[in-house]
Amino acid sequence: MGPLTGIKVVEMAGIGPGPFCAMMLSDMGAEVIRVDRLAHKGIGHRANVLNRGRRSIAVDLKNPDGVAAVQQLIDGADVVIEGFRPGVMERLGLGPDTCLARNPRLIFGRMTGWGQSGPLAPAAGHDINYISIGGALGAMGYSDRPPAPPLNLVGDFGGGAMYLLAGVLAALVERGTSGQGQVIDAAMTDGTASLLSPFYGMMAMGMWTKERMDNRLDGGAHYYGSYACADGKFISIGSIEPQFYALLLELCEIDDPEFAKQNDKQHWASLRSKLEALFATQTRDHWCALLEGTDVCFAPVLDLQEAPNHPHNVARQSFVEIDGVTQPAPAPRFSRTPTSVQAPAAMAGEHSEEILSDWGFAANEISALKQAGAI
Numbered sequence: 001m002g003p004l005t006g007i008k009v010v011e012m013a014g015i016g017p018g019p020f021c022a023m024m025l026s027d028m029g030a031e032v033i034r035v036d037r038l039a040h041k042g043i044g045h046r047a048n049v050l051n052r053g054r055r056s057i058a059v060d061l062k063n064p065d066g067v068a069a070v071q072q073l074i075d076g077a078d079v080v081i082e083g084f085r086p087g088v089m090e091r092l093g094l095g096p097d098t099c100l101a102r103n104p105r106l107i108f109g110r111m112t113g114w115g116q117s118g119p120l121a122p123a124a125g126h127d128i129n130y131i132s133i134g135g136a137l138g139a140m141g142y143s144d145r146p147p148a149p150p151l152n153l154v155g156d157f158g159g160g161a162m163y164l165l166a167g168v169l170a171a172l173v174e175r176g177t178s179g180q181g182q183v184i185d186a187a188m189t190d191g192t193a194s195l196l197s198p199f200y201g202m203m204a205m206g207m208w209t210k211e212r213m214d215n216r217l218d219g220g221a222h223y224y225g226s227y228a229c230a231d232g233k234f235i236s237i238g239s240i241e242p243q244f245y246a247l248l249l250e251l252c253e254i255d256d257p258e259f260a261k262q263n264d265k266q267h268w269a270s271l272r273s274k275l276e277a278l279f280a281t282q283t284r285d286h287w288c289a290l291l292e293g294t295d296v297c298f299a300p301v302l303d304l305q306e307a308p309n310h311p312h313n314v315a316r317q318s319f320v321e322i323d324g325v326t327q328p329a330p331a332p333r334f335s336r337t338p339t340s341v342q343a344p345a346a347m348a349g350e351h352s353e354e355i356l357s358d359w360g361f362a363a364n365e366i367s368a369l370k371q372a373g374a375i
Helices: 017-027 064-075 088-092 096-102 127-133 153-178 188-195 197-204 242-251 265-279 284-291 311-316 352-358 363-371
Strands: 008-012 031-037 055-059 079-082 107-112 182-187 224-228 234-238 298-301 319-322 325-328
Touching: 008 017, 008 064, 017 031, 017 079, 017 107, 017 153, 031 064, 055 064, 055 352, 064 096, 064 352, 064 363, 079 153, 088 096, 096 107, 096 182, 107 153, 127 153, 127 188, 153 182, 153 188, 182 188, 188 197, 224 265, 234 284, 242 284, 284 298, 352 363
Parallel strands: 008 031, 008 079, 031 055, 079 107, 107 182
Antiparallel strands: 224 234, 234 298, 319 325
């Protein structure tokens, strides 16, 4: 029984950060139902990890009866999550003013790229765009080529889903005092900018520059980065602190006096070249045997198939297998109210009648919605 057991969530089906937030809420024990489009009924895949842990109802949101049914579900919910462009929920008749008037304790979570306001709010976009205007993308990648997209982890999931999750959880805590719900405007641009807080601070202190690969943590420093090995695989080192850097030199039997100039940026390129030559002489397994588990701050660079089998991940059960699909286990971990994956991903509309019945709809109401083509 996770820490959110008893919390009821309505998720308006979307892509990316909304589903990820809903997955997290489900992993933590909340009952999450996903409202899919009726046109998508039967569509889906059990291996879609992002949709795990919740049931699905398929609804025609152009049908007034369908909208009324969703409104009734929201009336009985603690949280609603939606990721439409600004104004869409209002046009459906399911905007926050309407929903909160009927359910004053409702937490209304809104997930967008640009936010609910501002000149870009109505425009389409994706993760790569949202992380561009806050400065994140411009700080990543090699200095002699265009910035490299860091998957869609920074905008969609880090700056988006996790900030929406934090907002929902904070609003639930505050509701315990006030008894009132509220609206959360979670924008990926805002979240991405927030993630950059330490870097703006370091820049103000003269400890960071705007150039790529010119800083301690962006690949500029030879002691913080990834290196190719003799077998074409890679390792990562993060020997920032002097004592960890000294241990790296000791274990790798490096006695070149230039390496004493650890934080002299004029030597970083030369020292990186020397480390590249060194690490290329042996396989990844060799360097793991020598450095892994020491205070060098070292790890092998694993691909998505290798990661679940790493001994540390196995020991911590960081990955689980659900219906034959290997996937990350719920995180974080709770000592008294453990999290769990409630179910594999559902097909769209798989539980329509079941959900309505469980959430208080009478049999004749469900029958009428089916006859009207609303579900």
